[in-house]
Amino acid sequence: MLTDKVREEILKITAKYYNKRSAVMDALMLVQKDCGGNITRGDMEDIADMLEIKPHEVNAVATFYTMYNYAKPVGRYHIQVCRNISCALLEAERVIAHIEDTLGIKTGDTTPDNKFTLSTAECLGSCGTAPMMQINDNYYENLTPDKVDAILKGFE
Amino acid sequence: MATVIINGKTSSVKDGTLILDAARDAGVEIPTFCYQADLMGVGSCRMCLVEIEGQKKLQPSCITPVMDGMSIQTETPQILKARQGVLEFFLSNHALDCPVCDKGGECELQDMVYKHGPVEGRYAESKHRFHEKDYILSPVIVKNSNRCVQCLRCVRVCDEVVGRNVLASLGRGHEQEETSFLRSRLDCDHCGNCIEVCPVGCFMRLPYRYKSRPWDLKGTDTICPYCATGCRMVVEERDGEALRARAQIGVGINSETLCARGRFGFDFINDPRRLTTPLVKKFGKLEPATWSEALDFISEKLSGIEGERIGGLASPVLTNEELYSFQKLMRSTLGSPNIDSSTRWDPVVVENYIAASAMTSGGLSVFDAAEADTLFVAGTQLSDENPIVDYIARRISAERGTRIIVASVRDMKLDSSAGLSIRHLPGGLGALMKAAALSLYESKKDKLQGFAGVERFEGLSADVLLGEAGVSSDELAAITKRFETSATVALTAGTDLLRQSCGILALGLLSDVLKALGKEVLILPILDRANQRGAWEMGVLPGLAPGYRTASKRGLGTKEMIEAAAAGGIDAMYVIGEDPVGENPSGVSAFDALSKLSFILVQDTFLTDTAAMADCVLPGAFPAEKDGTFTNQEGRVQAMRRLKAPPGDARAYLAIIASVSGVLSSTTGVCTKTNSMQVFNEIRKEAPAYAGVSLEFNNRKNKLNKLDNREALAGASEGGFTPVAMTSCAPAAEQRGEGEFYLITGNTLFHSGRLSHSSPTLTGLQKGAALELSEADASALGLSSGEEARVQGNDYEVTLPVRLRKGMRDGVVYIPEFFPGVSVERFFTTGVSLPVVKVKKS
Ligand code: SF4
Ligand code: SF4
Ligand code: SF4
Ligand code: FES
Ligand code: FES
Numbered sequence: 001m002l003t004d005k006v007r008e009e010i011l012k013i014t015a016k017y018y019n020k021r022s023a024v025m026d027a028l029m030l031v032q033k034d035c036g037g038n039i040t041r042g043d044m045e046d047i048a049d050m051l052e053i054k055p056h057e058v059n060a061v062a063t064f065y066t067m068y069n070y071a072k073p074v075g076r077y078h079i080q081v082c083r084n085i086s087c088a089l090l091e092a093e094r095v096i097a098h099i100e101d102t103l104g105i106k107t108g109d110t111t112p113d114n115k116f117t118l119s120t121a122e123c124l125g126s127c128g129t130a131p132m133m134q135i136n137d138n139y140y141e142n143l144t145p146d147k148v149d150a151i152l153k154g155f156e
Numbered sequence: 157m158a159t160v161i162i163n164g165k166t167s168s169v170k171d172g173t174l175i176l177d178a179a180r181d182a183g184v185e186i187p188t189f190c191y192q193a194d195l196m197g198v199g200s201c202r203m204c205l206v207e208i209e210g211q212k213k214l215q216p217s218c219i220t221p222v223m224d225g226m227s228i229q230t231e232t233p234q235i236l237k238a239r240q241g242v243l244e245f246f247l248s249n250h251a252l253d254c255p256v257c258d259k260g261g262e263c264e265l266q267d268m269v270y271k272h273g274p275v276e277g278r279y280a281e282s283k284h285r286f287h288e289k290d291y292i293l294s295p296v297i298v299k300n301s302n303r304c305v306q307c308l309r310c311v312r313v314c315d316e317v318v319g320r321n322v323l324a325s326l327g328r329g330h331e332q333e334e335t336s337f338l339r340s341r342l343d344c345d346h347c348g349n350c351i352e353v354c355p356v357g358c359f360m361r362l363p364y365r366y367k368s369r370p371w372d373l374k375g376t377d378t379i380c381p382y383c384a385t386g387c388r389m390v391v392e393e394r395d396g397e398a399l400r401a402r403a404q405i406g407v408g409i410n411s412e413t414l415c416a417r418g419r420f421g422f423d424f425i426n427d428p429r430r431l432t433t434p435l436v437k438k439f440g441k442l443e444p445a446t447w448s449e450a451l452d453f454i455s456e457k458l459s460g461i462e463g464e465r466i467g468g469l470a471s472p473v474l475t476n477e478e479l480y481s482f483q484k485l486m487r488s489t490l491g492s493p494n495i496d497s498s499t500r501w502d503p504v505v506v507e508n509y510i511a512a513s514a515m516t517s518g519g520l521s522v523f524d525a526a527e528a529d530t531l532f533v534a535g536t537q538l539s540d541e542n543p544i545v546d547y548i549a550r551r552i553s554a555e556r557g558t559r560i561i562v563a564s565v566r567d568m569k570l571d572s573s574a575g576l577s578i579r580h581l582p583g584g585l586g587a588l589m590k591a592a593a594l595s596l597y598e599s600k601k602d603k604l605q606g607f608a609g610v611e612r613f614e615g616l617s618a619d620v621l622l623g624e625a626g627v628s629s630d631e632l633a634a635i636t637k638r639f640e641t642s643a644t645v646a647l648t649a650g651t652d653l654l655r656q657s658c659g660i661l662a663l664g665l666l667s668d669v670l671k672a673l674g675k676e677v678l679i680l681p682i683l684d685r686a687n688q689r690g691a692w693e694m695g696v697l698p699g700l701a702p703g704y705r706t707a708s709k710r711g712l713g714t715k716e717m718i719e720a721a722a723a724g725g726i727d728a729m730y731v732i733g734e735d736p737v738g739e740n741p742s743g744v745s746a747f748d749a750l751s752k753l754s755f756i757l758v759q760d761t762f763l764t765d766t767a768a769m770a771d772c773v774l775p776g777a778f779p780a781e782k783d784g785t786f787t788n789q790e791g792r793v794q795a796m797r798r799l800k801a802p803p804g805d806a807r808a809y810l811a812i813i814a815s816v817s818g819v820l821s822s823t824t825g826v827c828t829k830t831n832s833m834q835v836f837n838e839i840r841k842e843a844p845a846y847a848g849v850s851l852e853f854n855n856r857k858n859k860l861n862k863l864d865n866r867e868a869l870a871g872a873s874e875g876g877f878t879p880v881a882m883t884s885c886a887p888a889a890e891q892r893g894e895g896e897f898y899l900i901t902g903n904t905l906f907h908s909g910r911l912s913h914s915s916p917t918l919t920g921l922q923k924g925a926a927l928e929l930s931e932a933d934a935s936a937l938g939l940s941s942g943e944e945a946r947v948q949g950n951d952y953e954v955t956l957p958v959r960l961r962k963g964m965r966d967g968v969v970y971i972p973e974f975f976p977g978v979s980v981e982r983f984f985t986t987g988v989s990l991p992v993v994k995v996k997k998s
Contacts, residue, residue, distance in 0.1 A: 041338060056337035060324035 002046045006034045010050055020051045024061050027051065028068050037074040044070075066121070074117040075110045077155055080134045083120045086127035095131050096120065098145045102152060115155070161227040175217035175228055176204055186230055187239065187268055189355055190307040191218035194411065194551060195316055201307055203268070205238045206230050214238055240274040248279035249330050251302035259357030261370040265305060284330045290360070293335070294342040295920050296420050297351060298362045301333045310334050310350035310359055316554065317413060317547045319539075319569050320344045334358070345569075345905060346921050347543065348419045352403060352412050361400065363420065363917050368394045376799035377407075379786050380418040381473055381779045382908055384683035385410070385522075385544045386788025387418050391425075391780045393800055398425045398780065409522055409792070409863050415543035416906055416921060422780070424914035430761055431775035432804025442773060447805065447815070450772055455819040457755045457771065458728060463491025465726045467717035470696055471733030472497045472685035473911070475784025476793070477835035478809040479687070479694040480702060480842070482732060485813055487701075489821045493711030494726070496698055497691035499739045500981075501654045503698050503713035507879035508657065510692060512664040513649040513679045516704050516876045518845060519791025519869025525680040526552040529642035530559045532635075534585055535659060536650025536682040538562075539569035540905040542789075545682065546570050559638055563588060565900055566928070566970060567963020576634055579965050581626030582898045583990040586658030588632075591621035593666040595636050600673060607672050612665050626965070645670050646678040651902070656989045657882055683789045684908055686779075690787035693843060693870070699880060703843030704873040722749035730757045731766055732809060733776065735910060738765035739974065739981065759812055762914065775806035782808035783832045785851065791870040795851040810835065845870045892992050895937075897929070897969040899949070899993045901980045904972045913976055925975035927956040927995070930964040938997050947971070949993035952982040969995060 002010075009030050014023040027047045032039050039062055048055040062070045069078075079099065083092045096107060099118055103111055110117040126132045129141035140151050159168050160175075162182050169178045174197070179186050189201035199219035206217045209227035214235060217228075229235070246265065254260040286301035293299050308325060311334055315321040322344045325334050336342050351359040375392035380401075388408025392400045401422040405412040434450035435442040445453070458466070468486040470479055479497070486495045496503060510516065525531060526549050539546040550573045553560050560574040563585060571577045580588050594616050597604055622629060639645055647667060653659040667677045683689060695702035698711040712720055718736060720726045729750065736746045750756060750769060758770040767773045779786075781802040787793050802808070811830045829835045840847045850867035892898060906912065906922040913919060927945050939945055939958045946955050947969070956971065956978065964970070971980045983991045 044337075054321055054324075054337070056322060056324040056326075059337050060326055063327045066328075 001042055002031060002050075003034060006030050007050065010047070014051065021053045021057075024051055024053065024058060025065075028058070028062055032068060036076075037069055037078055038072065039068055039070045041071075073110070075114045077116050077135050079116055079118045080121040080124070081118070082122070082124045082126070082130070082132055082134075084123035086123070086130040087132060090130045092131040094145070095133065095143050095148060098148055099152075102149065116152075158222050158224040158226070160222045160225075163228070163230055169222060171224075172221050175206060175208075175215075175220050175222055175226075178222050179206075179217065179228070179230060184230055186217055187272055188218055189264065189268070189305055190309065192309050192312070192353060192412075193405070195309065195312040195353075198308055198312070201305065202242050203239065205235055205242075207232050207235055236272070239272040243269050243273040244277050244279070246305050247273075247277050249283050250305075251283075251285075251300070253303070256366075257300075257303065257357035258360045258365055259303075263357060264355035265303075286331075286333055290365075291339060292341070292362060293339075293359075294344065294346050294362075296346050296348055296362050296416070296917065297342065298360050298365055299335060299339075300358055300360070301335065303356045304332075304334060304358045305356055306332050306334070307355060308334065309353040309355070313349045313353045313413075314344075317551050318345060318347055318349055319546065319550050319572060320347075323350060345543070346416045346420070347414065348416065349413050352414070352419075361420075363423070364400050367399050373399065374799070376780065376797045378780045378796040378799065379686065379788075379794055380414065381686045381911060382417040382421060383542050383903075384681075384686055384688050384789035385542045386686070386786060386790070386792055386794055387414055387544050388794065389414060389418055391422050391799055396800060398422055398799070406863065408794075409548070409790075410544045411863050413544060413547055417908065417912060417918060418544075420917040420921070421906075421912055421915040423917055424911055425778050425780060427762070427914050429763070429914075430803055430806070431763060431767075431773065432806055433775060434805065435770075435773040437771045442768070442770070447807075450774060451815055451819045454757060454772055454816060458490070458757070458820060461727050461755065464493070464711075465728065466490055466492040466494065467712060467721070467726050467729045468492060468495040469499070469714055469717070469729065469731045469734050469736065470495070470497055470691070472688040472691040472696075473779075473909075474687060474691070474733055474809055475779075475782065475796075475832065476687065476690045476694050476787060476839060477784045477832040478732075478813060479691050479696045480839050481810060481813045481817075481829065481835055483695045483702065485817045485820075486730070487695075487707075489817050490730075493707060493709040494698060494717055495696055495711060496714040496717070497688070497696040498685075499714050499734060499736050502657075502715065504880045504882060505654055505657045505660065506692065506697060507699060507877070508660045508882055509649065509654055509681075510704070511877075511879045512653075512660045512667075513681045514667075515681060515689065515692075515791065516873045518872040520678055520680055521792075521864050521866060521869065522548055522680060522790050523552070523864045525646035525648070525678050526558060527556055528558060528644040528646035528676075528678055530561065530638050530644075531646045531648075532561045532563065532639075533570060533574070533648050534563040534589070534650060535652035535656075536648055537564060537566060537568055537902050538648070538650070538682065541651070541684050541903045541908065542682055543905065549573065559642070561635060561638060563635075565965055565968055566961065571963070576631075576638065578627055578631050578635065579963070581624070581965065582900045582968055583656050583658075584625035584627070585652060586656060586660075586662040587621040587624035588627055589659065589662035589666045590616060591618055591625060591627070591632055592635050592639065593662070593669045594618055594621065595632060596639060596669050596673065599636070599640075604669070604672050607669070609665070609668060612661075639670060639675070640673075642675065644676040644678065646680060648680050648682045650682040651684050661882070681789045684903055686788075687786040689789055689791060690785070690793075693787055693845070693873075694839070700877060702839065703845060704877050705875065706877045718746050718749045721753050724752065726753070728753055728755040728757070731770075732759040732813075733761075735760075735764035735766045737769065738910070739979075757816075759809055761806070762910075764910070774812050775802070775804065776812060777802035777806055777808045781806075782810065784808075784810065785832070785836060787870065792865075792868045793846065793849045793851065793870055794868060843873070845873045847871070892967065895994055895996070896992050897933070897967055897995055899947075899980075899983050899991045900968060900970050901973045902970070903974075907972065907975065909974050913974070925956055925972050925978045925980075926959040928959050928961045928964060928970040929968070929995070930966045931960050931962060932966050933964075933969075934958060934960050937995060944998045946996045946998040947983075947993050948996075949983045949991055950985055952979070954978050955998050969993065 044058040062068045132141045197219040199216040204217045205214035207229040290300045311323045373392040375390045380387040387410035433444045436445040561576045562574040563578040701707045756770040758767040759774045780799045
């Protein structure tokens with residue numbers, strides 16, 4: 001279910017576009033932010049209703065872009081470690097293994113206290129500062145295991 | 157024009173032609189997956205790559221238009237290698253379960269790999285599996301995504317052609333899956349066009365799954381027996397059981413498409429309740445008999461009855477040859493002028509409809525109508541009743557910008573392609589067309605000096621007409637503006653005009669005004685029985701002989717025959733494929749009337765209510781069990797071929813009619829022809845419009861995908877006829893009181909007449925009738941979807957579940973025609989085309 005606040009924001013955004021359907025990506029992002037990082041079936045139906053399109057069309061967009069989390073509940077902090085070429089060459093695998101060890105979870109999982117979710121991502125466009133990761137909306141760059149420890153501690 | 161060189165051979169093609177089409181025209185085959193004629197190009201599969209001189213990379217020929225002077229190669233080593241690569245890539249994530257796949261043996265992927273594929277694949281990693289078991293998407297569709305090649309044909313056909321848009325491509329990369337919203341059950345048209353276009357075994361027919369392999373099937377070319385669109389299809393059987401119907405790309409106006417009725421409704425053929433032996437009434441009971449016993453019995457009973465005291469009724473789903481022979485038997489052998497082909501339409505109204513819709517001037521291609529500047533869809537719930545015409549209109553209007561105006565009482569799917577949708581009052585179509593004619597006339601009076609029939613405008617007032625139509629003056633202005641700015645206007649003449657005869661006169665007026673304004677006017681009849689037009693052209697009407705000639709003596713129509721039976725005016729009836737008793741026409745009860753007859757002869761495939769009270773019943777055959785021709789609503793004459801013998805002792809109607817004539821006539825050979833081609837040759841002589849018709853194309857796959865075979869269109873009927881004048885058109889709507897509604901009827905997407913109710917698959921898609929009404933009316937009555945309502949009127953009452961309909965006009969309810977247990981016809985009083993009923997929550 002969309003909150004009134006999100007509905008309002010979606011309406012505002014549709015005004016920017018030539019037609020309502022074009023706002024589908026913004027709508028999904030707003031919903032995802034508002035609903036604890038996860039998009040549900042009901043959300044997609046509501047968005048379709050608001051934008052006068054069909055639910056499967058929202059479904060297609062939501063599953064095409066990997067940054068939308070459909071039916072993938074995530075913890076409060078969503079860690080996405082880049083593992084594409086530049087990061088991989090600079091040992092992204094080691095960063096991933098280190099986070100897995102520290103949090104005691106596997107890639108794709110969420111900690112039992114629902115605090116962290118760990119996933120991997122393709123190139124996040126920050127190759128110059130590889131290896132890197134994104135936690136919620138922020139980038140953390142030039143990572144080393146020590147640096148990762150400090151960053152995670154910061155979320156205590 | 158552009159000159160292109162393909163594999164060294166020069167040819168010249170229209171500017172903008174795709175390389176693929178240019179190559180195919182030049183006889184060069186290029187393999188494709190995602191390309192499908194009539195669908196928007198996506199260029200996603202890369203199977204069709206070609207080499208263009210001067211360009212480094214290979215280019216997809218299915219989305220690249222030619223340029224003048226282009227030199228193209230289609231078979232270089234680089235291309236062959238690329239094709240292998242594409243196929244290796246498809247197979248890297250393909251289920252490869254051919255031995256259990258329904259598509260095995262007719263799969264495009266199998267064929268391509270066999271022809272162009274690599275010898276082995278190098279991919280050794282594990283494949284992505286979408287799911288373990290096939291999943292069910294609808295009562296007719298089962299899906300296996302592990303076989304998908306991501307060509308998107310299913311998604312495109314559903315959106316661009318069918319207009320339903322319920323499929324999408326979910327996910328990306330090797331996880332991309334073409335399916336419904338979250339793979340949930342589809343609430344769609346269940347047309348199965350997604351199945352037909354899928355090159356592999358992803359979309360499959362649920363009723364056919366695991367039933368056969370394609371090489372064990374035997375098929376024949378036939379025509380869909382439901383509506384009069386005349387879709388060509390192949391019905392296939394195995395061991396005597398009809399298992400599948402499919403359309404073929406490039407064959408018939410429908411090409412690869414069919415609607416749910418056409419694709420899944422053929423299974424009535426297998427019904428175990430079918431009649432398999434003649435029945436003769438002995439001591440008040442119908443008993444099995446041999447053909448010779450039955451024929452002797454008929455000869456004994458009928459020969460004592462004076463010709464004029466016999467009535468004949470034949471179904472508009474019979475072939476032209478059967479209908480022609482039947483009218484000849486009635487008129488010549490028996491000497492009876494009483495002959496009709498419908499329990500629903502009044503013959504006088506039919507004659508006027510034929511004249512107004514210009515059927516006497518020959519066939520009109522549906523493609524011409526769809527390519528007009530404006531297409532005015534009126535008098536028909538087109539999207540439900542004639543779905544393939546809806547597809548053609550949608551596809552062509554998107555391609556060529558035809559402006560579509562939909563004028564109807566209820567919403568319909570085609571609204572989404574129409575620039576203008578008008579919801580008029582039931583019975584108001586005539587007023588709407590008159591208002592349009594009047595407004596065009598008034599605004600161009602100076603140009604229309606001397607307009608013939610100007611007296612038809614006398615006493616008409618725009619305000620009164622708009623009130624009757626329930627349409628605003630702005631809407632009217634929008635319609636006339638579109639007409640004014642069009643050089644060609646196509647008008648559909650739907651079956652509602654046969655119910656509302658005012659509309660027929662209005663159609664004539666509107667088309668006359670448009671013509672006087674110098675526009676080309678095309679009128680496309682839209683009919684709901686496969687060979688209704690053929691029945692009329694074969695002279696199965698009380699006032700018309702074959703070829704639209706005035707009959708030498710005018711006989712009785714169906715309703716008059718039933719009245720005459722009740723009043724002792726006729727003694728016998730000969731009924732083929734119709735069920736006047738079960739179909740309950742208005743007025744006198746057909747059962748009581750027919751009980752008074754001394755002899756009833758019925759030919760049918762089932763023991764209908766009429767057959768059950770007959771003295772003799774002869775078992776007949778369905779299309780696919782006989783040869784013959786149908787004439788569709790456009791006037792296109794098409795042949796169909798026999799697939800298998802009818803069950804038991806049943807025979808084709810043509811053979812039966814010949815036997816009956818044989819025993820009745822002293823002069824042999826009067827109409828005892830049993831070969832449909834012989835009869836057709838006789839028709840060519842009797843109805844000159846058919847003289848030049850070519851049946852040639854009909855059994856052959858048309859390579860160039862030119863669907864419009866104009867040689868099959870009937871020509872103009874010489875002379876024509878003058879229809880009996882309608883004394884007055886049907887009275888306008890009665891006044892409606894509190895809690896009362898106007899009642900309208902018609903076919904649904906899944907059912908049209910008795911036949912569809914014998915199809916288990918169609919019955920599975922829609923079992924019972926429902927009462928449709930607007931949301932506002934429902935809430936005023938305290939009704940919500942699925943609850944039951946009581947409908948009363950005309951001493952008749954039914955209880956029906958309610959279905960809410962967003963685009964329905966308030967004050968109107970709809971009940972479908974011909975549903976078992978719901979005789980909607982009984983709400984209609986003769987002469988009143990628009991009944992008023994009371995609706996209550998039950
Ligand atoms: S059956 Fe027809 S309407 Fe339903 S998904 Fe397939 S193409 Fe679309
Ligand atoms: S399901 Fe069939 S038609 Fe649809 S994309 Fe896959 S292979 Fe193509
Ligand atoms: S549109 Fe008419 S003729 Fe074509 S498949 Fe459907 S019912 Fe049959
Ligand atoms: S590869 Fe990691 S940011 Fe580009
Ligand atoms: S057929 Fe041309 S890219 Fe698929």
